[in-house]
Amino acid sequence: MNTLIAVLRNPDCARELSPSQWEALLGEGRRSRMLARLHHLLAHEVPDLDLPVAVRDMLSGHARYVAHMHVLVRSELRGLGKLAAQVEYPVILLKGAAYLMAELPFAAGRGLSDIDVLVPRHALPDFEQRLRDVGWEFDPNLTAYDNQYYRQWSHELPPLRHSDCSLELDVHHNLIQVTSRSALDVAPVIERSERVAGTPFYVLAPTDRVLHSALHLMMSDELRGGIRDLYDIHVACLHGAERDANFWPDLLAHGRALGLLRPLYYCLSLAGDLFGLEPPDTVWHTVLAARPAYPVDRLMSTLMRWHLVPQVDQPWRVTAAEQLLYLRSHWIRMPPGLLLRHLVQKSGLMAS
Amino acid sequence: MRLGSDVDSFSATWQRSYASLDVLPEDEVCHFRIVVERQLGARRWYRPQVVFRIEGLTPFDPYPLDHAFPMFEWGLNWCIAMSAHDYLMLHSAVVERDGCAVVLPAQPGSGKSTLCAALVGRGWRLLSDEFGILRHADGCFLPLPRAAPLKNASIPLLRDFAPHLGFGPRYAKTRKGDVVHMFPPGDSLQRQADPARPRFIVFPRYEPGAALQLQEQPPEVAMTRLVNNSFNYRVSGALGFRSLCRLVRECASYQLINGDLSEAVAAVESLVQAREP
Numbered sequence: 001m002n003t004l005i006a007v008l009r010n011p012d013c014a015r016e017l018s019p020s021q022w023e024a025l026l027g028e029g030r031r032s033r034m035l036a037r038l039h040h041l042l043a044h045e046v047p048d049l050d051l052p053v054a055v056r057d058m059l060s061g062h063a064r065y066v067a068h069m070h071v072l073v074r075s076e077l078r079g080l081g082k083l084a085a086q087v088e089y090p091v092i093l094l095k096g097a098a099y100l101m102a103e104l105p106f107a108a109g110r111g112l113s114d115i116d117v118l119v120p121r122h123a124l125p126d127f128e129q130r131l132r133d134v135g136w137e138f139d140p141n142l143t144a145y146d147n148q149y150y151r152q153w154s155h156e157l158p159p160l161r162h163s164d165c166s167l168e169l170d171v172h173h174n175l176i177q178v179t180s181r182s183a184l185d186v187a188p189v190i191e192r193s194e195r196v197a198g199t200p201f202y203v204l205a206p207t208d209r210v211l212h213s214a215l216h217l218m219m220s221d222e223l224r225g226g227i228r229d230l231y232d233i234h235v236a237c238l239h240g241a242e243r244d245a246n247f248w249p250d251l252l253a254h255g256r257a258l259g260l261l262r263p264l265y266y267c268l269s270l271a272g273d274l275f276g277l278e279p280p281d282t283v284w285h286t287v288l289a290a291r292p293a294y295p296v297d298r299l300m301s302t303l304m305r306w307h308l309v310p311q312v313d314q315p316w317r318v319t320a321a322e323q324l325l326y327l328r329s330h331w332i333r334m335p336p337g338l339l340l341r342h343l344v345q346k347s348g349l350m351a352s
Numbered sequence: 353m354r355l356g357s358d359v360d361s362f363s364a365t366w367q368r369s370y371a372s373l374d375v376l377p378e379d380e381v382c383h384f385r386i387v388v389e390r391q392l393g394a395r396r397w398y399r400p401q402v403v404f405r406i407e408g409l410t411p412f413d414p415y416p417l418d419h420a421f422p423m424f425e426w427g428l429n430w431c432i433a434m435s436a437h438d439y440l441m442l443h444s445a446v447v448e449r450d451g452c453a454v455v456l457p458a459q460p461g462s463g464k465s466t467l468c469a470a471l472v473g474r475g476w477r478l479l480s481d482e483f484g485i486l487r488h489a490d491g492c493f494l495p496l497p498r499a500a501p502l503k504n505a506s507i508p509l510l511r512d513f514a515p516h517l518g519f520g521p522r523y524a525k526t527r528k529g530d531v532v533h534m535f536p537p538g539d540s541l542q543r544q545a546d547p548a549r550p551r552f553i554v555f556p557r558y559e560p561g562a563a564l565q566l567q568e569q570p571p572e573v574a575m576t577r578l579v580n581n582s583f584n585y586r587v588s589g590a591l592g593f594r595s596l597c598r599l600v601r602e603c604a605s606y607q608l609i610n611g612d613l614s615e616a617v618a619a620v621e622s623l624v625q626a627r628e629p
Contacts, residue, residue, distance in 0.1 A: 022381045026385075061438045
């Protein structure tokens, strides 16, 4: 097992790490963007442990940087909050910004470089206009193709930037690309979203948060740091189940209604293997039924494991797994005709 | 740091530059594991390139193979800048003599590296050429002695001024023009674990043909300039503010406009001598 996963699973084992294992932990933490997270985990779980100087420097330095990013996000959310307070529709924070605003325990040390929000599709033109009125702009170098790609086929607007803000803002109208094989009806997700007390913002229901992370992990073409996403899912499940006795049955019901049992199966099974997550038996049996045919299951689980738990001495496995997963992420997000067109466009064969 | 490379010319230059360093013991944890290696594929033979890897990640585009050493120096600076947020990082050179450190904060092109190298040529200890690493706990600067890149006209100037220093090969047409590194003296490397207490802040500015001017700077002016000079002042929050306040309170600050390197060196040395009883 790799050191990062061992420490995430049982922080106490940090007491026994050898110097070369500490170095491996720093490497794995850096690759999966979890150094700041490790800082908080170790400070909280093994506060009396004397860290080697280099480890302390690296973890604490990254934690300080992430804390600074959190300050920037909070300040940006104050500005966006004025906008959110004026509109009739919910402005739903996603991922890092949501964890931060809802003060979820796993926000500490979680890095983020952009703010993701979700609004109902019918509200998109209005929200876009309001953002532009207060100075948010699209990248002036955005190509016509990219703009069209975002607006016609993607689930978000092109990224927005503001001259006062170093963060990017991504405005979504769905959790998944609208051209995906498994199109997602996001209306019930928006319906279930919850107002964050004392703020004009909404966040996803705890079950939808897990489903969204699962979707993201299994469909994203951004492959670096998958272990962080899986750990998010693991912690979000523990936290959800602790707060609400109906969390697991609700997760199952919502996952089924949204047609997301397959990604949920992959994630719960990986989180079980790597972090020891144990859903109740009844839930697990139902999720198991969404397992794909045996060869596909074996292939996916092998690829995900090679990618999530990279073996330094077998770099070809990591490369092969990541290239296949990258292709898969495109394959499931677009029908073949569109995919072909997209790849031709991106390869520069059709110089415009 | 643990460093690996399959580029012989790079290894040779690196060893010349850092020969006096002790090898990191096996049982000590390092901050960075870095590999500088040839780019695979067709580029192995045709216009060969070199890549900088940290923990298997490749944060930058490859460089031409014969620029491996400047790439490494730049890459390591990047790694430190992204990680060392427990310290206040100033874009400044720091040199020390007799326990008295002089901080030379400046923007690129102000002659900071040249002045720093010249002082080192006069026997000052090199703490750093690029990164002033200020420890919040006690206000001391931590050494980071590294090869100092001299650019263009500074190169012959320094070779004349301090011919006894070690210099690396010439790298033509980098982003900053021609570059030759001044290697850190063995003594500076040997003492890389000894921090130094700052006593003077000197903002150097080279102006061709200018007469020497050494003007005292009020602490509030020095403070403002240091805020703008810091890489991570905002990230450091209140700690950064307090550390800079302490720095300008405990140091005398000067602006040094100069057109001649010997005069500039003499001016800095006179500051320190005047302080001694």
